Amino acid sequence: MRISEKSLVIIPTYNEKENVEKIVRKVFSLETPFQILIIDDGSPDGTATIVRRLQPEFEGKLHLLERQGKLGLGTAYITGFKWAIERKYDYIFEMDCDFSHNPDDLERLFIAVYNGADLAIGSRYISGINVINWPLGRVLMSYFASVYVRMVTGMKIMDTTAGFKCFRRNVLETINLDDIRLKGYGFQIEMKFKTWKSGFKIVEVPIIFTDRKEGTSKMSGGIFSEALWGVLKMKAESWVKPKK
Numbered sequence: 132m133r134i135s136e137k138s139l140v141i142i143p144t145y146n147e148k149e150n151v152e153k154i155v156r157k158v159f160s161l162e163t164p165f166q167i168l169i170i171d172d173g174s175p176d177g178t179a180t181i182v183r184r185l186q187p188e189f190e191g192k193l194h195l196l197e198r199q200g201k202l203g204l205g206t207a208y209i210t211g212f213k214w215a216i217e218r219k220y221d222y223i224f225e226m227d228c229d230f231s232h233n234p235d236d237l238e239r240l241f242i243a244v245y246n247g248a249d250l251a252i253g254s255r256y257i258s259g260i261n262v263i264n265w266p267l268g269r270v271l272m273s274y275f276a277s278v279y280v281r282m283v284t285g286m287k288i289m290d291t292t293a294g295f296k297c298f299r300r301n302v303l304e305t306i307n308l309d310d311i312r313l314k315g316y317g318f319q320i321e322m323k324f325k326t327w328k329s330g331f332k333i334v335e336v337p338i339i340f341t342d343r344k345e346g347t348s349k350m351s352g353g354i355f356s357e358a359l360w361g362v363l364k365m366k367a368e369s370w371v372k373p374k375k
């Protein structure tokens with residue numbers, strides 16, 4: 132990274148008290164000088180309190196935005212993207228707080244964008260199926276969800292629901308963030324679709340995804356059906372009014 136450039140890892144949290152301190156320490160132990168923005172939705176377990184306690188130790192590089200109540204992953208990231216654009220971060224990452232995404236891979240995503248990609252995706256399905264400890268049903272659902280999205284949208288992306296990514300700032304400035312509708316996994320699909328439609332270069336970097344060891348899942352049936360129908364709607368709308 133050039134000396135003037137800045138990288139921000141956005142981590143949305145909801146009840147991640149078992150993970151948040153570990154993930155912060157791990158990211159700051161990497162060689163690349165990442166900054167972190169935690170977006171906490173009023174976690175009842177006190178996740179934000181832990182972050183506030185850590186802030187003096189990591190002054191100027193550990194940021195916290197607190198929202199009132201659980202408003203969803205999609206809007207958490209949109210809030211984070213806008214925050215990052217205003218402050219002119221050059222490389223903007225998405226990462227879960229549950230160690231499903233290995234923080235060591237941040238540097239591999241960074242290198243892909245540094246070397247010319249506009250969006251780098253940490254991909255579970257680029258070389259086989261690299262998911263550890265998920266029940267078979269969930270792996271299959273996720274894999275075939277990606278097949279479905281590829282068929283509907285025409286995108287040549289193997290892991291369309293992936294949530295471990297690095298954007299070049301320009302991408303987030305170009306896409307109309309206020310126009311992103313889907314909130315759960317659908318949000319991840321819609322971001323890729325709009326990036327692809329805008330003609331940006333997308334690269335998939337193979338990663339190994341591991342099921343969370345601590346804390347609890349926020350996945351729900353509602354998120355799934357939103358994505359199922361949302362993808363069809365998104366594609367249909369892109370024919371009617373080709374928007375960024």
Ligand SMILES: Nc1nc2c(ncn2[C@@H]2O[C@H](COP(=O)(O)OP(=O)(O)OP(=O)(O)O)[C@@H](O)[C@H]2O)c(=O)[nH]1
Pocket residue numbers: 142143144145146147170171172201202203204207226227228229231342343347348349350
């Ligand atoms: N700010 C915010 N963060 C959320 C919300 N829902 C989930 N998260 C965080 O988003 C990340 C991904 O959520 P997970 O619960 O791991 O969901 P998942 O990865 O789909 O499912 P599992 O890994 O099986 O638990 C984690 O860091 C969560 O704490 C939310 O409504 N608001």
Ligand SMILES: [Mg+2]
Pocket residue numbers: 227229231343
């Ligand atoms: Mg998870």
